[in-house]
Amino acid sequence: MSAYPQALTNHLEGEVTTVCHCWRLTRQDGVVSGFTDHDRALTVDGTLFEPESGFSATEARNTLGLAVDTVDVEGALSSNRIRDEDISAGLYDSAKVETFLVNWRKPEDFALLRVATIGRITRSDQRFVAELEGLTYSLDQPSGRYVVRACDAELGDGRCGFLLEQSGYVGAGVVLSCEGSDAIIVSGLDAFDPGWFLHGTLNWTAGVRAGRAERIIGHRKEARGVVLTLRHSPPAPVDEGDAFSIKAGCDKTFGTCKSKFSNAVNFRGFPHLPGNDAAYGYVVEGGQFDGGPIVP
Incomplete structure (x- = not known):
């Protein structure tokens, strides 16, 4: 726990305290929001914390050593700054959450209790529960590069x-209609081969989802037009006439890097990595051991 400033320490040592919790949430795109469990708005450390969010937190604890500390924050989707479609779009993934202990009678007296990032978020009945992962959580995650055949x-x-x-790798189009919850029929991409934008990104330039990006997992041509399949169902509706820009995709294989992008010199995988059979094999008569690549 952070060291408390002297003014707040003196207040906590009194017989009656007037403290509350405040949460400052900073998304990856730089948007900052403030929420408090107090019954009125507070301005703390230059941030306005609103009381209408209905936030509550589970018991938080700090442990010695490198054990991972987590705490859940629960709230109602009542704030106009927390929308269900934004959570679905991943805008709150890995957002930074700072927890403050504040003397609400004197908001200038506060202490930063912890800094965490949002991990898993679950939603039900117009409420959400966000798991906050402490700073030591990153020490429990794999880091560095993996030796694999695919490019990383x-x-x-x-x-x-x-x-x-550059020309040939980017395009633009307009939505003609929607097919199901995750496929759209578009115009403007007839000049591209089917599959060209597979694994690429689509950025909305007009409509209710303007400014957001989608990953493409399907690109095919049909008689009614070009059909794009998105990785996740758009949480906000996609309407006819919504415009977008699109970028070509890569499946991370050496063959695609070489033939589609002529960029084999910068391939960041290990395409000649032998499989398990070769790695655990042994010398046999008739084998080829000239130092050449095992996988052509």
Whole structure:
């Protein structure tokens, strides 16, 4: 637990205390929101904390060593700054949550109790429960690179080095209609081969989902038009006429990197990695042991 400022310490040592909890939530896109379990709005550390959220927290604890500490925060979807469709869209994934202990009579007297990130979020009956993962949680996660055949770079990033914003690899279109909950029929992509945008990204430029991105898991052509299948069902409705931009996708294989993007020199996987049979095999008569690649 953080050291309390002297003014707050003196207040806590009194016979009567006037303290509450405040949560400052900072999303990955930089949007900051404040919530409190007090019955009126408070301004603490330059942030306005609203009381209408109905937040409550489970018991929090700090443990010695590197054990992972977690605490749940529960709230109603009543704040106009927390919407069900935003949670579904992943806007709150990995958001930073700062928990403050505040003297609500003197909001300038506060202490930062903990800093955590949002992990799993569950929703039911117009409520949500967010699991907050402490800073030590990252020490329990695998880090570094894995030796695998597939590329571990993101298409177009610094490690990939491919210039994605060029003719033939980007496009734009408009929604003609929706098919089910996760497929849309679009115009503007007739010049591209089926599957060209598979594993790519679609960024909405107009409509209720403007500014958000979707991962594409299906791209095919039919008589009625080009059909794109999105990884997740859009939490906000997609309407006819919604516009988008789109970028080509990569399946992370060496063959695609070489033939589709001519970027084999920057491939970040290990395409000649032998399989288990070769790795655990042994020398036999007639085998080829000239130092060449086991996998062509």
